[in-house]
Amino acid sequence: MTKALIVVTNTARFAGMNRATGVWLSEATHFHEVMANHGIAVDYVSPTGGYVPLDPGSLAPDAMDATNWRFYGDAQYRERRLAHSLRPDQVNADDYDIIYYAGGHGVMWDFPDSTAVAAIAQSIYQRGGLVTAVCHGVVGLLAMQDAEGQPFIAGRHVTGFTNEEEKINQLTDAVPFLAEDALKRAGANYSKAAAYTENVVVDGRLITGQNPQSARGVGKATIQVLQEANND
Known part of the structure; x- marks a missing residue:
């Protein structure tokens, strides 16, 4: 049975400032819903396991839709997925065909150094699985290497949260680095669309989305x- 692993952050606060963060809810739920609608089971993993904070901005009235309210109102989802996410050492990569890095500003602090999650992603990809990511979640790809030990995204076509979008957020100086710049430094062929419009880039079995508006699109492209692949 096809199975997907969603990677979420454990970071609850911006470093050096009193501002809460966490996973951007729709970036997890929109992808999860697409998987569920196609009969694909989903698990959640985080760099240290356990509690997954929600970015309060993702719970604002204008950020919540029917999908978000359904997941947020599901006590089992909150308990199983967000309160008790898996640790990397609890994950058998062979059980999964898809890994998906969800975003939210919290990932800027714990995804790039999570080599344990990266090892899971590398294993999934090497077995013919898909590596996918959205928005800030793309920084999880920075920890990945290819079979030759080179940056996984070097020479690959990707997108991710733009410098312009970070500027609109007024958080350029609050994050440790900018996702767009980091992808380019790693040798990726980075492209972007207008700020906060859906943009999904497919490079074989690597699929990336630019922003929260792209999470569902990443799910659809994954399907x-x-x-x-199944028709080949």
Whole structure:
């Protein structure tokens, strides 16, 4: 049975300032819903396991839709996925065909150095699985290496949260680095669309989305790639 692993952050606060952060809820739920609608089971993992904070901005009235309210109102989802996410050492990479890095500003502090999660992603990819990410979640790809030990995204076509979008957030100086710049430094062929519009880039079995508006699109592209592979 096809199974997906969603990676979420453990970081609850911006470093050096009194501002809460965490996973951006829709970036987890929109992808999760697409998987569920296609009969794909989903687990959640985080760099240290356990509690997963929610970015309060993702719970604002204008950020919540029917999908978010359904997941947020599901006590089992909150308990199993967010209160008790898996640790990397509890994950058997062979059980998964898809890994998906969800975003939210918290990931800027714990995804890039999470080599344990990266090892899971590398194993999934090397077995023919898909590596996917959205928004700030793309910084999780920075910890990945290819079979030759080179940056996984070097020479690959990707997108992710833009410098312009970070500027609109007025958080350029609050994050440890900018996702767009980091992807480019790692040798990726980075592209972007207008700020806060859906943009999904597919490079074989690597699928990335630019912003929260792209999470569902990453899920749909994932399903399409899976279906095409099954038809070959």
